[in-house]
Amino acid sequence: MQNSIPKKRISWRKDVRLLPGYLILTLWVLFTFVLIGWVLAASFATTREIFKGQALQFPSGLHFENYVKAWTSQNVSVFFGNSLGYASISTALLVLVCAPAAYVLSRFKFFLNRPIQSSFVAAMGVPMVMIILPLFGIVTQMQLLKQDITIRLLMIVLYVGINVPYTTIFLLTFFSNLSSSYEEAAAIDGCSPIKTFWTIMLPLAQPGLITVSIFNFINIWNEYFMSLIFASSDRVKPVAVGLYSMIDSMKYTGDWAGMFAAVIIVFLPTFIIYIFLSEKIIAGITAGGIKG
Amino acid sequence: MKRNRTMFIVFLAPALILFCAVFVYPIFRTIIMSLFKVENITSGMSEWAFVGIENYKSLVNTSLFRISMWNLFRIWLIGGLVVMSLALLFAVILNSGIRFKRFYRAVIYMPNIISAVALATMWIQFVYNPRFGLLTTTFKNLGLDSLAAINWTDSDHKFWALLFAYCFGMVGYHMLIFSSGIEKIPQELFEASTIDGASKPQQFRSITWPLLSGVVKTNITMWSITSVAFFVWSQLFSMVTAETQTITPMVYMYLQVFGAGNVISERNAGLGAAVGVLLGLCVVIVFVVTNRLIKNDDLEF
Structure with missing residues (x-):
């Protein structure tokens, strides 16, 4: 008790000294809330109310039908389903492809190990414009853009391919930090290296797998440029491109409330993930960012 | 060993x-392609006509491309200075012992997980909207009618x-990297210097x-990589056609190859x-220069 009194006084004084800091951060945070809060409110208002500047007053109640309309008549449900499919399948495949590769690169010495690692790191800095033209050329030559199903498969393959370097490098640092005593014990018990990986090492790497999967899911969900080029028909578009074409058609429909509802629908999945997992995401950024 | x-x-x-299919092969093919005249992107290499560095020359002589490079440079330099100063300021404040650090940090990072299309729409349709937007309403309420009358997305203010x-x-x-x-x-180090009477700025x-x-090096590299790929924001701020105010090299490339070419x-x-190769070169140059200029922090603590 005796100690806590002066301590408290010091920390209060410290808060006063930090006041400018609090002020700056609070203003920024406040603006973020206003930005998203207003769009959320507008998504429940009517277009007429938005134009009158009454988006925050709801004079005619909450209009849930904006969401229903956006979801059904504006194709948002299709875009949403597409994105969900692309993002979850690609994310799962990425773990399947990259975890074994990362494990081998982290555990075994061979002459191509360093070159592979460095080229993966370098690939993370390669702008999309440097790879998109040949990809498009090859894909069109192979007649893959004619049918919905081949476009969908192609999108998944490309999403996986694009994210291989990042995912592998991220998991590589993760595997390097696992002690090799597990494998030694397993080898003494006669467990083959491949089996050791699937039954012992992969489960141990679970925290890293989860973090990198969150990133991959969010990145693929938000991906824009590649989908713009390859997914040209409305039936195969993911949300980002779908939202763009919806906004584009706003010129004719004039349904602003519906557009804001669509913005919220696109924003919500990653936002919900973020609310629950922000600490994990932030920890992953700082771990992966330094490497990149 | 065999196993x-x-x-x-x-x-x-x-x-x-x-990796080879999506990165290695396309990169080499892009570099080779930049030396050829390729009338149809789907045509095989046999139909390409070798032109040497003609493509690069013609890009340099195209004023729209030069404008797009200038825009990219302004985004990289001015945007970079603004983002880095704010990011560093926020990072320093976050680590100065304030309460609710995790909350502030989480909210400030949040825009990064939002789809750029959604985020840009929020800005264009809400903040900058000339009818009911945040800026217009705020300035009106403050009685600053001349500021309230500005259309923030017209060609004078768009950039x-x-x-x-x-x-x-x-x-x-x-901010997270810093x-x-x-x-x-x-x-x-901080405790010792506080005892010695050093102020926070000192x-x-x-x-x-x-x-x-x-981390400065990491930040500059990452900023350059994302800047080079500047595309969505530009497209959303100029929905109808590419405008000189907002065009970036990637938008130019998109119009050149895939576009409804009203400018091409x-x-x-x-x-x-060739645009792709030039942008790749920009990243490499920035990377090499920052590595030369900024020494590694191998300081012993």
Whole structure:
């Protein structure tokens, strides 16, 4: 008790000294809330109310039908389903492809190990414009853009391919930090290296797998440029491109409330993930960012 | 040993095959393509006509491309300075012992997880809207009618509106990188200097900043990589057609190769490839220069 009194006084004084800091951060945070809060409110208002500047007053109640309309008549449900499919399948495949590769690169010495690692790191800095033209050329030559199903498969393959370097490098640092005593014990018990990986090492790497999967899911969900080029028909578009074409058609429909509802629908999945997992995401950024 | 070899192949092959198919082969093909005149992007190499560096020459002589490079440079330099200063400021504040650190950090990073299309729409349709937008309403309420009358997305203000909105979303990421660098600095250094009577700004100048060179390098590299790919924001701020205010090289390339070419005269995918190679070169140059200029932080604590 005796100690806590002066301590408290010091920390209060410290808060006063930090006041400018609090002020700056609070203003920024406040603006973020206003930005998203207003769009959320507008998504429940009517277009007429938005134009009158009454988006925050709801004079005619909450209009849930904006969401229903956006979801059904504006194709948002299709875009949403597409994105969900692309993002979850690609994310799962990425773990399947990259975890074994990362494990081998982290555990075994061979002459191509360093070159592979460095080229993966370098690939993370390669702008999309440097790879998109040949990809498009090859894909069109192979007649893959004619049918919905081949476009969908192609999108998944490309999403996986694009994210291989990042995912592998991220998991590589993760595997390097696992002690090799597990494998030694397993080898003494006669467990083959491949089996050791699937039954012992992969489960141990679970925290890293989860973090990198969150990133991959969010990145693929938000991906824009590649989908713009390859997914040209409305039936195969993911949300980002779908939202763009919806906004584009706003010129004719004039349904602003519906557009804001669509913005919220696109924003919500990653936002919900973020609310629950922000600490994990932030920890992953700082771990992966330094490497990149 | 033999078992190890099968394991090598089975474990590495899928990742390496995908890597070669999506990165290695396309990169080389883009570089080669940039030296050819390619009338149709789908045509095979046999139909390409070798032109040497003609594509690059013609790009340099195209005023729209020069404008797009100038815009990219302005975004990179001015945006970079704004984002880095804000990110560093926020990171320093976050690590100065304030309460609710995790809350502030989470909210400031949040724009990064939002789809750029959604975020840009929020800015264009809400903040900058001339009818009911945040800026217009705020200035009206403050009685600043001349400011309230400004249309922030007209061609005079568009570039700055775009840049500002873009920077808002980028600060969080770079703040986290700075913050992770600051967290690594031993706390005793600050404690010792506080006892010696150093103020916060003094501590920043002589402890934090010199020990941050590693993260500064990371930040500059990452900023350059994302800047080069500047595309969505530009497209959303100029929905109808590419405008000189907002065009970036990637938008130019897109119009050149895939576009409903209202600005493009000549069909030549080789030009698009040359844009790609130039942008790749920009990243490499920035990377090499920052590595030369900024020494590694191998300081002994």
